[in-house]
Amino acid sequence: MIAPGFTGGTLDRADALRHDEAGLAALTSDWRSRLLRLDGFDPVLMGDGTLGWTTLADVPEGAELVLLGLDEAGRGHFAAYIPGMRAPPGRSPRLFGLLGQFAPGEAATYAAARSVLDWHSRHQYCANCGTQTALFRAGWGRRCPNCKAEHFPRVDPVVIMIAEHDGRALLGRQPAFPPGRYSALAGFLEPGESIEEAVAREIMEEAGVRVRDVRYIASQPWPFPSSLMVACVGMAENDTITLDTNELEDAIWVSREDVRTVLAGGDGPFLPPPAYAIAFTLLTAWAETE
């Protein structure tokens, strides 16, 4: 299977260092330590698709550091949370262009940094008592000075799936998609359900199709802002679509041959998702099986 987008990061997250004040202080005073270059929340990419880095000398006044991890040489890699920074709503066409240009593994490092910085930007206050919180654990949490509650970055599981019936896959089209694009259905997993149950519920809600025998295919982080995409295939009991038009503009059944053709760049009944999206991985895996 092709590696899903935003996976393959090479930094060691060094969890133990997050709890080790002396070790962390040694890293932040080490001239070899590196600071991730960002343009707001967007990555700064070198010509070869690697992430841009600078030194801790460039940490802005008032910023706080998030330890992303260590490289093989033991160098600390950090991102800076700058108070007041805020990701724009939606994603710019420029960002989408950059997502296709990452060298292998680099998008994973960016995904971790973006998700955690975005979380800090929207979680400055204690959800339990309303007091302003402070960063702790080298940026992998915030603590309330009043009620002592500890808060950790969110990871929101999202199921993304195709229903299969008679050798064809169900794809849907959201109104915001580029013209011609169809992709796997998707939705947030809710408290009190398994991955398999969320898959069945979402396909029923969005397309009115009942599935059984849900099988897991792959997963990826999706840092807009903090999803874990869990890709699955479910076997549909029939192919009658009842569309929820609040969610989808259209839904179609496509053959393996069609999927293979459009993934290879040929003309077909739809334009496929981009290679960094796990829907691409999912469709590729499905098209390769019989």
Place this chain on the structure above:
Amino acid sequence: MIAPGFTGGTLDRADALRHDEAGLAALTSDWRSRLLRLDGFDPVLMGDGTLGWTTLADVPEGAELVLLGLDEAGRGHFAAYIPGMRAPPGRSPRLFGLLGQFAPGEAATYAAARSVLDWHSRHQYCANCGTQTALFRAGWGRRCPNCKAEHFPRVDPVVIMIAEHDGRALLGRQPAFPPGRYSALAGFLEPGESIEEAVAREIMEEAGVRVRDVRYIASQPWPFPSSLMVACVGMAENDTITLDTNELEDAIWVSREDVRTVLAGGDGPFLPPPAYAIAFTLLTAWAETE
């Protein structure tokens, strides 16, 4: 595969009703609607292991309603969030006793209710600006009257896994476990990593064992307070354990024969996890494969 604990719920979550004020009002004024009986955050079980329900006439003063879903007869099923309710830290032996007594599917309904009520109890304030928020979407979210931020119940993905080497499985023992208990290793998935990457990182951190070829086995909700347990098996490169004694008290390699024996209630080198924990499902699935 045996169904994981806390799965198999029979209520239709009726997502569309959460956005439908008139439909929701009709349900809350319908004398057939049911209110989940709870003892604090613990379930109230009937003799046959089904959940106890009462009518909306028993909603306490000042409480807010969470729509759990509809049954096949279209009756609304609700849980009441009572301001100030707070789950005790840790889980009582009494609660653990009850968890083994649920009729099939009933624990899933309880899991959804418990996770969402617990979330409300700890998220009364806006993480973005510190203002007190208000329940919306029939209890499946909170909204800030000041900054308009919308907040949704957390689901925290946790990877739980065994490493396999030469036909044996790696199990660990946390200090808080009952005497003799060993189980799969586990840890929270972090922003910026896939399920497979989190599995490899956690086994390396806790036991110093490197794994590859991680495969997904099953998932379950775990409502203490809001985890999604994702069970996997990874193939270990070697069997040398380097224990992180901050996380584990001990770790051992056990054979399929040993696992089969203890799961069947026989004497063996460890006491297994309870049947409602996905570690039980995982060990059962692993012991049945060759």
